[in-house]
Amino acid sequence: MSDLEQNPTERECGDDPARAATTLIPPREVPLGGPRAMTVRRTLPARGRTMIGAWCFLDHYGPDEIAETGGMVVPPHPHTSLQTVSWLFSGLIEHRDSTGVKALVRPGELNLMTAGHGVCHSEVSVREEGAPAVLHGVQLWTCLPLEHADTAARFDHFAPEPVEVDGARVSVFLGDLGLPDGSRPASPVETFSPLLGAEIVLAAGARLSLEVDPTHEHGVLLDDGAVAVDGEAVERGHLLHVPPGREGLTLEAGQDGARLMLxxxxxxxxxxxxxxxxxxxxxxxxxxxxxQWQAELGHDADGRFGAFDYPGGESLPAPALPHVTLRPRG
Known part of the structure; x- marks a missing residue:
């Protein structure tokens, strides 16, 4: 996914790990494309909290009737020094990129694109015959550490097997997670710093205790229903930041259950x-x-960002840079 803001701001990235209190981050609405395009709800980066571990960007969208809004139509655009993480609850997205990949993003399956030195890709919502025309999911980015910032671009796919435990269905797509039955589902997908990523669906009134790494900070995004994390309620569409130091997290669903991203x-x-x-x-x-992107615009197969066949038209040009020096943060 692209950040389509016409006047993107400099992100202050790298927060103070000493902050002990949890923080509830409200979403802000960002239009994804033209006047008929869908709207996404962005919780990272946010004022006062720009990263959770290496996670630096989180867009949450849908349920979106693509027949009414036009769905997701993001032409070729570039990325550097990050990984994009696509996860759907419903709908389909066609992904194309300059590594030669053409793939469908399907519900419950991880599509992870490593940009590294440079890559370009497109994302367009599609519909298969008989499939729902409702797009609903999340798109996240993770920052690559300096030693891997210029790694070669690539694409990974993984379909985790959901684990049923204590009235919950847990799908771990990155890292690993300790469950109350003693199991520890894990993803084989390579990341360049330790990461956890999971979808958790809780039945009505379910209570789930998780074992987590106390050196990690965590984020809980509530997609649907109602949930409390260690007794603290999370509002729908909001992201709860939990600082390092906890060895476990307890999730309690409301009377309608809950679906969340951890x-x-x-x-x-x-x-x-x-x-x-x-x-x-x-x-x-x-x-x-x-x-380099402006010189190539996705048309130079031998350039930094490469090229691929995109039937929908031209690539996205980059916005103008601000009239100030962008400063490293952290």
Missing amino acids: IGGPPFGEQIVMWWNFIGRSHDDIVRARE
């Missing part, structure tokens, strides 16, 4: 600049990436 990782601890779809370590990194 993310986590150790505090990132590096200074970065995040602007538009680029992550760098300096203002010059961002300027260089923008200039």
Whole structure:
């Protein structure tokens, strides 16, 4: 997914791990594309909380009737020094990228694209005959540590087997998670820093105790229903940040059950600049990436970002840079 804001701000990335209190982060609405396009609800980055571990971007969208809104139509756009994580609750998205991949993003299956030195891709919602025309899911980014920032681009797919326990269905798509039955479902997908990513669906009134890494900070995004995390209620569409130090999290669903996303990782601890779809370590990194994208616009197979066949038209040009120096934060 692209950050389609026309005047993207500099992101202050790298928060203080010493903050002990939880924080409930409200979403802000961002239109994804033109006047008929769907609206996403963005909780990362946010004022005062720009990262959770290496997770640096979280868009939550739907349920969206694509026949009414046009759905998701994001033309070719670039990324650097990050991984995109796509996870759907319903609907289908066609993903194309300059590594040569053409794949469908399906509910309950992880599609992870590593940008590294540079990649471009597109995302367009589609409908299979007999499939629901409702798009609903999340898109996240994780920042690559400096030593892996220029790694080669690639694409990974993984369909986790859901685990049923204590009135919950748990699908771990990144990292691993301790469950009350003693099992520890884990993902084989490689990441470049420790990460946790899981979808958890709770039945009405279910109570689920999870074992988590106390060196990690965590985020709980409530998609639907009602849930309390260690007794603290999370509002629908909001993201609860839980600082490091807890060895467990207890989730309690309301009378209608709940569906949520659980993310986590150790505090990132590096200074970065995040602007538009680029992550760098300096203002010059961002300027260089923008200039290269503008020169290529997804039409140079041998360029930094590569090229692929996109039937829907032209690539997204980069917005103008602000008239200030982008500063590393952290």
